[in-house]
Amino acid sequence: MVTAFKDEPITNHFLDHNSQQQNEQILQINHLEIFYGEKRAVNGITLDIEKNAVTALIGPSGCGKSTFLRSINRMNDLIPGARAKGEIIYEDLNILSEDINVVALRKEIGMVFQKPNPFPKSIYENITHALKFAGIKKKSELDVIVEESLQKAALWDEVKDRLHKSALSLSGGQQQRLCIARTIAMKPTVMLLDEPSSALDPISNAKVEDLIVDLKKDYSIIIVTHNMQQASRISDKTAFFLSGDLIEYDATEKIFTNPSVKKTEEYISGRFG
C-alpha cells in the first residue's frame, strides 16, 4: 500500500520511473469541482494525465485552467474560501483528501509559476533551500545536486562561476530556469508549470520550451499556456477549458488540426479568447 505522503518523512521510492511503462496515467481527475466561496470556477471535470508526457491546458483567461493546475499540488489551500470537490488520484491516493500531508505532496508535485520568483538569496541557496529542509545537509551531496539540476535546467554553463551571487542578478529567463532547476532538484514526479514563459523574451522562451520537452523524459509535465504555438510545439496532449468546463481533451495534434468541438477550433484559430 502506498501511503508515502501521509505524514511520514518522504523517501524517494516513488521516483523509480524506469520500472513503469509508457502511456501510463500519473493522475486521474474525477468530477473535480473547485469553488471560490460560492462561485464555482471548475465545473466537474474528468481527465487522466499521462505519465512522462507534456499536457497543455489552454483556454481564455478565467476559464479555470490555472485554478485546476493549482489544485493538483493544493496551492489553492492558500486562498481563503477556496475548496474542491471530487477526486485527483495520484499513487492510489486522493490528493484532495483532508489527511494528505500537503508538504510531502508538494515535494512530489512541484510547481513553477508565471512570474520568475527566485528567493532573494544566492543562486546556490535557491536550490539548496528546500533540499536542506528535506534533510540533505552534506555539502558534497548538495554540490552534486546543485550542479545536476542546473545542468538539467540548461543554466549551469551560464552561472557556474557565480553560484554564490544573488539570484536576482540573473536575467528574467535565467531566473525562470533557476526556478525550474530548484523544482527539479527536489526530484518530483509531476511538474506543474503555470505560464512559465509568458513573462520572458522570445529567446528565453525558446530555451524554456526546449527545456520542457527535454524534461518530459523524467517528469510528467502539465503546463498552462496562453500561447497556442507553444502548446502545439511542446505538448503531447492538450486540454481546452472554457468557463470552468473541460471542452475537449485529446492528442495535441488532433486538437490543433482536427478538433471535434467547434468551440475549440474557434479558440485555436483566434476567433475569441
Add this chain to the structure above:
Amino acid sequence: MNSKTADRIATGVFITIAIIIISILVGLFYYILVNGLKHVSLDFLTSPSSNVRAGGGIRDQLFNSFYILLLTMLIAVPLGIGGGIYMAEYAKPGKVTDIIRSCIEVLASLPSIVIGMFGLLMFVNLTGWGYTILGGALALTVFNLPVIVRVSEDAIRSVPRDLKEASLALGITRWHTIKTVILPSAFPSILTGAILASGRVFGEAAALLFTAGLSTPRLDYANWNPFSDTSPLNIFRPAETLAVHIWSVNTQGLIPDVEEVSNGAAAVLVLSVLIFNLLARWIGSMIHKKITATK
C-alpha cells in the same frame, strides 16, 4: 491655469515643505549641539551625577539609558515580531482578529504617562519590586510592543506572495517558510521599525518616572554580579535614564549648573540616538547583504 503651471506650483510647494522640514531639523540639531557640546567632556561622561554640587556628570544615566534600551528590546522585539507573524500569517480574518487589531492600535496611541501609571500599579506595586530597571523595561515594552507588532505585520505582509508560494510549492512547511524566506525579506522594514521604537525608548521619560525611578544607587562598574545591589547590571535596582535626568534636573534640580548639565545631557542624548540609529542600520544592511547574497 494650465496643467504645466499647476505642475510647477506643486513641485514648488513640495520643495518648500521639504526645506521647512529640513531647516527645523537642522536648526534643532544645531541649537542642541552648539549649546550642549561645549559642556560635554570625557569627565562629564564618566563621572556620576551630583545632587547638590556643580560639576556632576551623567555616567550612570547614560549607562542606564542603554541598559534599559537593551532590556526593552530584548523583551519587545521577539514578542513584537511574534505578534506580527501571528497577525500577518496565522490570524484568520474575522471579528477576533479585528478586535486584536483595534486593541493594538489603541495601545499604540496611549499617552506614555498613562503607561507610566499602569507600570506603577503593575510592575512596581503589584509585583512589590519597587522602582526597578526591569519595571521600566516592561513599561517601555508595553509602550513599544504595538508599534513593533504593527511594523512587523506590515513588513511581513509586504513580502511578495510569489516568494511564499515558491517556498511552499517546494514542499516546505509554513513555519520554515516564514523563518527562512519571509522574515529575511521583511528584515529591513522590521529593523527600521525596531530602530524607531528604540529612539522612542531612548527619549522616553514619562513612562519611566514611576517605574524605573528618579534615582540611581551608587554603582560600582567593577562589580559584574547581576544580583549585587551596587552592580550596574542588577535589573532590580532603580535607574534614572538620561531623558529622565534632563527632566528632573530642570524641574527639581538643586545643583547650580542645571543649564550646563541639561544642555550637555541633551546633546549626548541626541548624539546617542543618532549613533545608535546609524550603527543599527549599518549592521542591519550587513546582515541583509549576507542573507540575500548581494554585495
